[in-house]
Amino acid sequence: MNLRVFDDGNHDGNDFEDDGVEDANFDAGVLGNGAFGDGEFGNGDFEDDGEGLVLYPDAHWMTRALEQALEAERAEEVPVGAIIVRDNQIIAAARNERESLKDPTAHAEMIAITQAAAAMEDWRLEECTMFVTLEPCLMCAGAILQSRIPRVVFGARDPKGGAVESLYTVLQDPRLNHRCEVISGIMAEPCGQILTEFFSNRRGKK
Numbered sequence: 001m002n003l004r005v006f007d008d009g010n011h012d013g014n015d016f017e018d019d020g021v022e023d024a025n026f027d028a029g030v031l032g033n034g035a036f037g038d039g040e041f042g043n044g045d046f047e048d049d050g051e052g053l054v055l056y057p058d059a060h061w062m063t064r065a066l067e068q069a070l071e072a073e074r075a076e077e078v079p080v081g082a083i084i085v086r087d088n089q090i091i092a093a094a095r096n097e098r099e100s101l102k103d104p105t106a107h108a109e110m111i112a113i114t115q116a117a118a119a120m121e122d123w124r125l126e127e128c129t130m131f132v133t134l135e136p137c138l139m140c141a142g143a144i145l146q147s148r149i150p151r152v153v154f155g156a157r158d159p160k161g162g163a164v165e166s167l168y169t170v171l172q173d174p175r176l177n178h179r180c181e182v183i184s185g186i187m188a189e190p191c192g193q194i195l196t197e198f199f200s201n202r203r204g205k206k
C-alpha cells in the first residue's frame, strides 16, 4: 500500500491514508503511533509510491529544520537547524548563530524557543513540537524543559554532547517535574552528514 502524509499536526493514526493495496511491510496503525521514530531507519523516512517520494510527517518537518542547517553552513556556522511547529504551522525557524552573534547561547534551539514564545506571546510552548537536526545539548535540553515543549524530534545523535539520549536523558528524567516525548533518528543520515562534511572541510582548510 502507499501512505500519504496528512499534515494535520496531530501525528496520530490519521496522518496517513491507505490506498488499499496490501503490503506486508507497512501498516498504517504502526506508522501512526510513532514506531518509525525508533531511529532504525534512514532512507525509510521516505517511500516511493510510484508517483514520487512521500515523506512521513516527522521527516517532512525535519527537512525544514535541515534547510535551516544548510543556511547555517552557508554562513560558516556549525550546521544545526531547528523549527517549532504548532497546529501544523511553523512558528519558529532558526539556525545556529554562535559565530555571527558571538554568543555561546545562540544555538538553533535557543533562538527558536525565543521566536516561538514571541509568536505565542507566552513562555509556555505547550502543544508545540520542536524539530532539530542534532540531539540537543544540556543547555538546550534545559531550555526545552523550561518552555514546557511536550515533544522533541531530533535527527542525528551527538555522542559527545547530546543530553537527550547520548550522555544524559534530561528530557525524560523522572526527578524533574516536566518530561517530554522524544523521537530520535528522523533523517539522521542527512542531518549528521552535513555536520561531518562541515568539520572535515574545516579541517581541510587549516
Ligand SMILES: [Zn+2]
Pocket (backbone or CB within 6 Å): 107, 109, 136, 137, 138, 139, 140, 141
Ligand atoms: Zn544546544
